[in-house]
Amino acid sequence: KQEVTQIPAALSVPEGENLVLNCSFTDSAIYNLQWFRQDPGKGLTSLLLIQSSQREQTSGRLNASLDKSSGRSTLYIAASQPGDSATYLCAVSRSGGGADGLTFGKGTHLIIQP
Amino acid sequence: IAGITQAPTSQILAAGRRMTLRCTQDMRHNAMYWYRQDLGLGLRLIHYSNTAGTTGKGEVPDGYSVSRANTDDFPLTLASAVPSQTSVYFCASSEQANSPLHFGNGTRLTVT
Numbered sequence: 001k002q003e004v005t006q007i008p009a010a011l012s013v014p015e016g017e018n019l020v021l022n023c024s025f026t027d028s029a030i031y032n033l034q035w036f037r038q039d040p041g042k043g044l045t046s047l048l049l050i051q052s053s054q055r056e057q058t059s060g061r062l063n064a065s066l067d068k069s070s071g072r073s074t075l076y077i078a079a080s081q082p083g084d085s086a087t088y089l090c091a092v093s094r095s096g097g098g099a100d101g102l103t104f105g106k107g108t109h110l111i112i113q114p
Numbered sequence: 115i116a117g118i119t120q121a122p123t124s125q126i127l128a129a130g131r132r133m134t135l136r137c138t139q140d141m142r143h144n145a146m147y148w149y150r151q152d153l154g155l156g157l158r159l160i161h162y163s164n165t166a167g168t169t170g171k172g173e174v175p176d177g178y179s180v181s182r183a184n185t186d187d188f189p190l191t192l193a194s195a196v197p198s199q200t201s202v203y204f205c206a207s208s209e210q211a212n213s214p215l216h217f218g219n220g221t222r223l224t225v226t
Contacts, residue, residue, distance in 0.1 A: 036215075043217030044157075049213075089157070100159060
């Protein structure tokens with residue numbers, strides 16, 4: 001059974017710093033990996049999706065990398081801002097999986113101090 | 115604005131009562147999902163639908179049922195609510211299975 005772990009569970013950094021969030025998974029036979037953010041009392045918002053054949057994806061100040069063989073992904077946030085404060089979750093989709101094949105990590109709660 | 119609408123936003127329900135959580139999407143996505151989110155347990159899939167007319171069981175389906183009569187609607191029914199079903203319920207959709215997921219804002223359900 002796929003297990004997804006996110007470390008750290010919580011992180012607090014001053015505004016302006018670059019930071020890295022980590023996601024690891026136990027089964028490397030994945031189809032893709034997604035990063036989401038969740039604001040308090042809200043649903044999840046998709047940030048980036050990396051296909052298993054890709055090494056990274058970028059969107060603005062966000063860069064997600066994928067090392068499938070080692071079962072790791074990172075989300076890099078450049079020049080952090082207070083508006084980046086949220087919980088960030090990663091989810092992996094198993095290879096050949098259908099709509100039931102997504103496994104979520106428990107998230108990293110990020111606070112950016114003004 | 116296109117997206118997913120969930121109703122109600124929150125509900126307090128007596129144990130043993132029947133409850134239907136509503137979910138509607140206007141993006142013409144083929145796949146839809148119901149998740150529950152619990153502190154310490156994360157997001158867990160209850161039921162899903164790859165396309166209208168089909169449904170499947172997720173990780174925690176017991177006590178819940180779904181139907182997918184058309185593309186837009188995917189209601190979740192609790193036939194006889196129990197306190198362990200107290201949770202935040204999220205409906206989501208994607209263009210296809212394995213496409214990026216879009217989430218609604220959730221229904222906070224308390225079963226007393």
